[in-house]
Amino acid sequence: MKLRARLLATLIVLAIPIVAGFTLYTAWSSRQALVQATYETTVERMEAVGRERCEEVPEGFARRAGIRPGRALGPRALGPRGALGPGRRFGRMQAVYDDTYQPRIAGDPPLDPALRAELEGGAETAADFGDQRVRIAMRMPWDGPCSVIVVDRPAGDLAGRAAASRTAGLAAGVVAVTALAAFLALAPVVRRIRRLEAAVKGQASGGYEGSVPIEGSDEVADLARAFNEASSQIRLRLEELSARDKALTEFLQSTTHDVMVPLTVLQGHLSDLRRIGGDSEPVVRAAMEEAHYLASLVKNLNAAARLDAGEPMIARHELDLGELVERVVSRHAPIAKTRGIALNHSIPEEPVHVNADSTLLEQMVGNLVHNAIRYNQEGGHVAVILERGFRVTVKDDGPGIPEEELERVGERQFRGGEARQRRPTGLGLGLHIVRDVAERHGYALTFESPEEGGLTVVIRGAEV
């Protein structure tokens, strides 16, 4: 719920009971006032003359007082003219009862049971508020035959009715003005919160550089200050992390360089060994495979580091895929030859230009070719085909991957098939990089195990 809406709802919820309560109280107190005024006037007049007359000659009193239904209480019944006061309104006296609530004048109706019960409960007055009139029963402060008097007053005498609706209107008005005031007071606050929100969003998307502006000295300003403190903490952590990341990347790169040179020398020696001892020496072949695997592992770790570092580390430029395929094949040809596997390739006559990260793409195709060689047997075949469009196909006639496992190829932890677990390390990372590089470049990657056996991997993408 928005701030303004919440404020409005709160005001409404608070105002309704207040206005209602106030109205009810006004109505109640005006009824009380009417009853009390009637009582006081009646006692005063009865004490003056009425009581005596009533007790001595009730009929006469009644006649003079005009106690007949519908007749006004005559001024003479209750006292000398003038005691009422000019223009002062009074009610009609209805009946007079004694201590036991028997009518003083025979034939008068008995006292209304509800009023009687109230008086018997010890109340001084009891009233019945009808639509047209208010009937008030009063116990006089004396005993005797004229101790209970019932008077009717027109309902219009209830001064409170109009007052109550006036009060309700006033209360509603006050609430409306308050609401308006609150709205006006809230508007700049809401605007500032909006500005703060925009500033915070801008900062978060900008790597928490700089700070949000602090306006005023209230809670909104405190919030802005708190955010600035939090974001400076975040900035600090980010700087630490990126420094650590940079150091790690540099370490990895210099280590790579330091490892690659002796590894090249080692490969040279192994190649010499094979030349001297011949291809038939299994130890030399195994050692060559390990050296080749080691080189590919280090390159994959480097590629993984760059892929993990994300977009800024991936450099796209135009390159010829034909040259790339030839480089990959010439890199793996020696190891394929050592293993007795025929590695062939085919590229179109014209160059196939793509916009890609050459190192990552080369590593991707290299991993596919390397896997195809590693998991194949002596006498096996590997073919790398580049077609315009473009499409790179790497296929082998090795053990392949079972249908149900093809989906999962490329997950970092995944190693497919029993046959492929002969060398349990490395395949997971290599294929993960294949999948990751394809994803980053927007290339489609499919793994198929054709009926005739082996594994066929196809990379599809766009030429420049």
Place this chain on the structure above:
Amino acid sequence: MAERILVVEDDAKLGAQIVEQLERAGWDVKWIDDGDVAAREEPAPYSLVILDLMLPGTYGLDVLKRYRKTSDVPVLILTARDHPADRVRGLELGADDYVTKPFWPEELVARVKARLRRPVMTRAEGVAVGALRIDLSARAVSVAGEAIELTKVEFDLLAELVRRPGQALTRDALVDRVLDPERMGTARTLDVHMSRLRKKLGVESKRIATVWGIGYRFDPSEDA
């Protein structure tokens, strides 16, 4: 006379090894292990330069820049820091190819050969290798002086392979280029034509190799 190759590599063991490998392959090699010395070397007498990037003294790419001022000698870059930025920069400065460390000696030799390769035959006119003579413009083929009668498809098939000697061509590409599109030829049809072509070529049929998973390749070597 053997072609001369300049090797610029600072690592003593690796440098010695490269020199030995290239000499064994039949080239005349000079080795420089310092960037400043390399920058002063005149590239003119060399057929190819192998240049390491991380050198003491002048940096490898600056050596390349310096050579490019006076020479178009093919330059093959050796690099261990396998970052695309280095490759792009190297190619921009005029490098012809690069080999990343670690590499097998065969790999390096193959790349040097690829850069030094000269066109061995006049492609537009024809091929003369072993006992095989192919005249492309006259569409005539002979083996050991005896003319061979080829159908149009058989000749086109042979011509396609000969046009790109040593390169494997896919069956799909050959179907597209050789077979009549009206007649819905398939790879099976192509294989039938190939089998007839080979029969007609007799002793020289071995020059057309079947390549697993791809198609066919024409082998131009003299001793095939």
